[in-house]
Amino acid sequence: MKKITSIISLFFISLLLVSCSSKMPKYDAKKSVGEQINYTITGIDAGAGIMSSTQKAIDKYDLQKENWQLQTSSTAAMTSTLQKALKDRRPIVITGWQPHWMFTKYPIKFLKDPKHVYGKEESIHTIARVGLKKDEPSAYEVLDRFHWTKEQMSDVMLKVNEGQDPKQAAKSWIKKNKKQVNSWTKDVKKVKDHKLKLTYVAWDSEIASTNVVAETLRSVGYDVTIQAMEIQPMWSSIATNAADAQVCAWLPNTSGVFYKDFKGKFVDLGVNLKGAKVGLAVPKYMKNINSINDLKEH
Structure with missing residues (x-):
C-alpha cells in the first residue's frame, strides 16, 4: 500500500513540474533579460562559424562578466526553441543568419553590432x-x-x-x-x-x-x-x-x-x-533590446 501511495505521489509531483515548466513567464521589459533566460544564447552546431563569432562577441561586449554562455544545439533545435518562445512571448536570444526562412516566418530582428564582431555583410x-x-x-x-x-x-x-x-x-x-x-x-x-x-x-x-x-x-x-x-x-x-x-x-x-x-x-x-548576414537575433516584442550592448546589465 505504501508503495502504491509513493507511486501516486511521484506521479502528481511530475505533473506539477511539467505544469510549472510549461508556464514560463512572458518577457518583462522592466527586468534584466539575462536573468530571464539564465544568461543563455541559444546557438546551433559547435563547428559553425557563427558560433565562434558569438564566442568572440561574448568577450568583446564583456558579457562574460555576467556569465553569459552560448548553448550548443542544432539548427532544428534552435528554431524549435524559438518557435516555442514566440508562442508564449518569452524572451530568447539566438544565433541568426539571413537568408533563412525564420526571418520570413517569424517576427524577429537582428541586434545591432556596433563593434562589428560579425562583420557588416x-x-x-x-x-x-x-x-x-x-x-x-x-x-x-x-x-x-x-x-x-x-x-x-x-x-x-x-x-x-x-x-x-x-x-x-x-x-x-x-x-x-x-x-x-x-x-x-x-x-x-x-x-x-x-x-x-x-x-x-x-x-x-x-x-x-x-x-x-x-x-x-x-x-x-x-x-x-x-x-x-x-x-x-x-x-x-x-x-x-x-x-x-x-x-x-x-x-x-x-x-x-x-x-x-x-x-x-x-x-x-x-x-x-x-x-x-549573421549575428544575434531576438523577437521584435523585445523592443528595448536592439543592440548586443543591451544584453548587459545597466
Whole structure:
C-alpha cells in the first residue's frame, strides 16, 4: 500500500513540474533579460562559424562578466526553441543568419553590432576543386554562372520547412524560374551520366542552394550526388578532390578560417548570393533590446 501511495505521489509531483515548466513567464521589459533566460544564447552546431563569432562577441561586449554562455544545439533545435518562445512571448536570444526562412516566418530582428564582431555583410561563394574546369567544363560553367537572391533562396527554404522534400522544392522553384535557370545552362554542352559530387552543410539555406544546383546540373546530364557534412570536412572534401564543388562558402567571416586554411587547394568561382548576414537575433516584442550592448546589465 505504501508503495502504491509513493507511486501516486511521484506521479502528481511530475505533473506539477511539467505544469510549472510549461508556464514560463512572458518577457518583462522592466527586468534584466539575462536573468530571464539564465544568461543563455541559444546557438546551433559547435563547428559553425557563427558560433565562434558569438564566442568572440561574448568577450568583446564583456558579457562574460555576467556569465553569459552560448548553448550548443542544432539548427532544428534552435528554431524549435524559438518557435516555442514566440508562442508564449518569452524572451530568447539566438544565433541568426539571413537568408533563412525564420526571418520570413517569424517576427524577429537582428541586434545591432556596433563593434562589428560579425562583420557588416557576407556573400556566399561557390567553391570548386582544382582541375574541375578541365575535367568537367560543363559542370564548371553551370557552377560559375549560378547566382540568385536572398528572397529566392528563402522561397525554397520555406517550402522545405513546410514539409516539402528538398529535391521537389528545388524542382518547383526551377520550374517557376526557367528564364533565370536557362541563363545558367545556355549553350552548355550536355553530357551523359558523368558523375559529380556536391558537399554541403545541412543548414536550411545550404540545403536549398545545393538542391537547386544539383537539379540544374542533372538537367544537363550529370549524375549528381549530394552529401551533408560538418563545415570543416566539407572544405576538406573539396581540397582533397573527394568532392567536386560546394555552394556554401559564407565569406569573409563565417567560413573565413577554412578559406585561409585550405587556400591554394580550391578554386573560388565567386559570389552566388549577395547580402547575407549573421549575428544575434531576438523577437521584435523585445523592443528595448536592439543592440548586443543591451544584453548587459545597466
